[in-house]
Amino acid sequence: MxxxxxxxxxxxxxxxxxxxxxxxxxxxxxxxxxxxxxxxxxxxxDAMREAYQRDAKAKYNDIVYWSRPADSKLQITTPNNSTLYVYINYNLTNGPVVISVPEAKNIGLFGSMNDAWQVPLADIGPKGEDKGKGGKYLLIPPEYKGDIPVGYINVNALTMNGYAIFRVIPKSFEDKDLKKAVSLIKTVRAYPLAEAVYPPKQRYIDMAGKEFNGLxxxxxxxxxxxxxxxxxxxxxxxxxxxxxxxxxxxxxxxxxxxxxxxxxxxxxxxxxxxxxxxxxxxxxxxPFFPKSHWLAPDPIGPKTGFSYMEGDKLAIESRGLVFFLACAPPKNLGAASIYVAGFKDNKDQLFMGEKNYRLHVPAKVPVNQYWSATVYDSETAGFIINSPKQTVDSFNQKLAKNADGSVDIYFGPKAPEGKMENWIYTQPGKRWFTFFRFYGPEEAIKNKSWKLPDIENVSTNLMQAEEEKP
Missing domain, CATH: 1.10.3360.10 (VPA0735-like domain)
Known part of the structure; x- marks a missing residue:
């Protein structure tokens, strides 16, 4: 850097x-x-808020959600379509706002509340302030002089505007488990503290399969x-x-x-x-792992409480890079998930959409929830527009596995024969990168005693295989 x-x-x-x-x-x-x-x-x-208001037709405190994993119509920075999203925008100009979250029971739930500068104010779920038991978070405006009632998890906001993004992780993506996840989502509430005695009817807006461009x-x-x-x-x-x-x-x-x-x-x-x-x-x-092409941002964000201040220096480059690549960072980074980014293959060459690549994922990845690999457009950090397939994850029971339980993931314009479930689309002529996500990371990932192999360019091998077909 x-x-x-x-x-x-x-x-x-x-x-x-x-x-x-x-x-x-x-x-x-x-x-x-x-x-x-x-x-x-x-x-x-501001770009995300505009999409919330323009594309979802939402107003402050409305619950915008995705009832099934998102496709390329969801355009925000590095979205995760191995979970269901919940997105809320709030404004504190007229006083505190309550966001009520349910108990995380039998369904994975985590996320954060962030201010307009995307500083995380509080986490929710098992690794958050509510410890997975649910609760009412009270977002308090800057310099607020009013009374603070008891019974809330107090969150002192630094800006008048802000947002919350929660990730809901169903047991599977079968209809019955998706319905349970949506039922949980519909217990999330957001309303002004001034209306806490008789909260207004909550609006829920499902954006699954709809255009949402917050880039x-x-x-x-x-x-x-x-x-x-x-x-x-x-x-x-x-x-x-x-x-x-x-x-x-x-x-x-x-x-x-x-x-x-x-x-x-x-x-x-x-x-x-x-x-x-x-x-x-x-x-x-x-590098996240020793001698690896899997990368991670400078940790200055969590080290400084996300102020990005080192003495009298504001790290505008490091901060800007984080929010070019992502949104909604958790306050407790690495507690619920760890992401690593890949931009180059094992030969130190940038990924190109017309080429073919393979990632060998060893058996028994040390996570207690799931892992996933997702591809993004290097210019926007969003999904590749009109991509037919963006992700491979361990939820998929149809993944082809090797004899030892390991999984090979393929990246390229076309799926290798018989490998559709293990394939992620890349667009010819376009640079791309990938996030590999560990949800519920175990100690072996945190201390890096376990290592994810680099992605390999296998274009020649796949071309030969095509030529050898009868």
């Missing part, structure tokens, strides 16, 4: 007394680029989102320099952001430059 930029260096690049039209164009684009790195978490939040677009609209969020949230001390510097690209609290025709190409270039930086940096993360 490149050296972390400090907030001080980042936002003293220009004389802050300059008006926007007096800033050198090259310096202005550089400032916009760095603003894009800085704003990645909150811009991604960021890397053009001038990136800065429209950033301006909107800057105007909705209070300024933290760490962001004072950022707020001053944003004025040089036309973003200022209390003012409309109206870039002219000259500015829009510059803003688009800056957003695309930030996207390219994240794409490159993702391939340079640290």
């Amino acid at each position: 490149k050296t972390i930029l400090s907030a001080l260096l980042l936002f003293t690049l220009a004389n802050l007394s300059f008006a926007q039209d007096k800033v050198d164009p090259k310096l202005q684009e550089q400032n916009a680029y760095k603003a894009a790195l800085w704003g990645m978490p909150i811009v991604s939040f 960021v677009t890397y053009d001038s609209s990136y800065f429209t989102r950033l301006s909107r969020m800057i105007n909705e949230e209070n300024v933290h001390a760490r962001d004072t320099f950022a707020m001053d510097q944003l004025k040089t690209i036309g973003i200022e609290r209390g003012k409309n952001f109206t870039p002219d025709t000259k500015s829009e190409p510059m803003l688009t270039n800056a957003a695309k430059k930030a996207q390219q930086f994240f794409m490159t940096s993702a391939t340079e993360m640290n």
Whole structure:
């Protein structure tokens, strides 16, 4: 990873007394680029919230959920379609909000509540504050002066906006188990504390099989989102320099952001430059296992309580990369799940969609729930659009297994003959990456005494097999 930029260096690049039209164009684009790195978490939040309101037609505190594993119509950062999702947006402008979660009984349940900067505030489920017994979480606005009633799990929010994402893990994806999971989802509630005595009727919106596009677009609209969020949230001390510097690209609290025709190409270039930086940096993360091509982000997030502050330095590059790749991090990272990312094969070559690859998953992976491998588009970190198959997981009873119980997973444009259940689609001409997820990771994964092998390029082998067919 490149050296972390400090907030001080980042936002003293220009004389802050300059008006926007007096800033050198090259310096202005550089400032916009760095603003894009800085704003990645909150811009991604806004894109997801917009999908919640536009695509799901949801209002704050509505329960948006998926009654079956998602397909490529769900476009958010690195979605997991080996679980069912529950998604809630809340706003605390008018006071605290209650989110009530059920007991996690016979069905896996975990997730987190996050603020607009995607800082995790609390976890739910067996590894969360409710210890799997369920409970009522009370999200309290910043600087709230009202009474706090007893009987709640208090969560002090840092922003007025925020969201919760829960993952529900059924025993299987058979209809009977999916119905049980949906029944559990429909016991989740969200409502204002002011209406706690007589809560309003809860709205549940099923988005299974429907378009939901919560991905960021890397053009001038990136800065429209950033301006909107800057105007909705209070300024933290760490962001004072950022707020001053944003004025040089036309973003200022209390003012409309109206870039002219000259500015829009510059803003688009800056957003695309930030996207390219994240794409490159993702391939340079640290190995998770020793001498491995399976990678993990810099642990600065959990080490700093997700403030990303090291002394007087704000790690905008590391923070931005995390939220280019993912959303809704848990407060207690690694307690309920561990994810590792693969961008390159065992020969240190980037994955390409037209080639064929194989991952050998040893028998008896040390997890007490399940494992999965899922493919994503390197440009967006979302599912490949119109992908017919995104994931292979250990839930699938039809997986072809080797004699020793191990499993071979195949990645490529076409499934090898007889290996459809073990295959994940990749699009020719497009770079891709994969997340391998361990749910309920055991100690052997945490201490890395167990190791996942690298993915191998087997294009030549598969081509020969095709040629040898009668």
